[in-house]
Amino acid sequence: MDLPAARPELTVLLATPRGFCAGVDRAIQIVERAIEKYGAPVYVRHEIVHNRHVVDRLKAMGAVFVEELEECPADRPVVFSAHGVPKSVPAEAKARQMLYLDATCPLVSKVHVEAQRHYDAGREIVLIGHAGHPEVVGTMGQLPDGVVSLIETVDDVATFAPKDPMNVAFVTQTTLSVDDTTEIVEALKARFPGISAPHKEDICYATTNRQEAVKAIAGESDVLLVLGSANSSNSVRLAEVGRRSGAAAYLIDDASKLDFAWLEGARVVGVTAGASAPEVLVQGLIDRLAEVFSVEVQEVEAARETVSFKLPRVLAS
The missing domain is CATH 3.40.50.11270 (Rossmann fold)
Structure with missing residues (x-):
């Protein structure tokens, strides 16, 4: 009788932090x-x-x-x-x-407050973000129509024409690529040296931490699997960061969307989840991988998160 073939070994590098912020x-x-x-x-x-x-x-x-x-x-x-x-x-x-x-x-609300502060001070406001994203719609909607100019790329910086180049401020969407945003901010500062910047980085701690965690595993991974929905900005950014770091990266809703052809010849797979993806999806993906591979999971911690936000008073009791 033939013995069943041994399952190929697969190391799973599990990014931490990941998932819910x-x-x-x-x-x-x-x-x-x-x-x-x-x-x-x-x-x-x-x-x-x-x-x-x-x-x-x-x-x-x-x-x-x-x-x-x-x-x-x-x-x-x-x-x-x-x-x-x-x-x-x-x-x-x-x-x-x-x-x-x-x-x-609350970190989005902080950006709203900043935009209002700049408007009250008479500055022209630039919002770095993605057109049509609900966070961008909400932030632009804090102020009268036409007051906030949206910039999506470095090229947009070159065509932005403020009335007073000495009186400009910028805020950003909280879920952007840290690296892309840095390039845009540098271009803005080069064109408008006196531009007013946020007191503290607008890109939220969770977005930054999850991107850093991807960078910590992507270089060691043959393939990076990002759990998250296609309309989730921070999840899409994680896959982009993974590709920039050298991994073949795929954004999937859940384990059912995994194509094992992606893993042909892979020895190390990185796994992470966007800030709106529940941890149960991560475990489901690891279980799916274990059906085909002999899996060893290694957790790679890039940061430790202790942030929590209070519920509205009407619901807190």
Whole structure:
């Protein structure tokens, strides 16, 4: 009788930190607590975070996801997503006497405050970010139309024409590539030496830490697998960082999307998860790999996170 062939060995380098950040964790808890407190349905304007698995689980609990406030009945609670909303949205909710809960990440709110401060000081404002992303829409919507100029690339810097080049400020989306943003900021500072910068880096600690963790494993990995949804900015950035660091990187929703052809000849695979991807997806991917390979998991810690954010007072009790 033939003995079964031994499974090939595979080392999995597990990036740490990975997965949920404090802002995502808080936003999900706000929806869960709201359903507990007020009963279903609880409406959520836009996906609470950009992850299909999270959204589907909350739908099953009684959350109803909509794109605009006008789709929500006035007599049910509504939650604003972690990405933030234009000022017009809570103003409309107040006008309709709705009960609303703001799950905007506090680090996004910090950018909103900065933009308002620059506007109040009379500066022209540049927002470094991706057009159409809900966080960008929310940040630009803190101020009157036309006040904030969006810059997506270094090339955009060359065509930006402020009224007063000596009176410019910039803020950034929180989920950008650290390296790409550094290039854009350097180009802005070269053109406008007196440009006002954020007091503290706008790209959030979790985005930065997860990108650094990818850099710590990608150079040692034949293939990098990033768990996250395609509309998740920070997850897309992780795959980009992995490719720049020399790994063949793939962004997948979950283990079912893994193509074993990607791993042909691979001895070392890096695994990480975007800030909106739950840890259960990571374990599911490792279990899937273990069906084919003899897997040894090595955790690689690039940073330790201790940040947590308080829930709104109405839900804290």
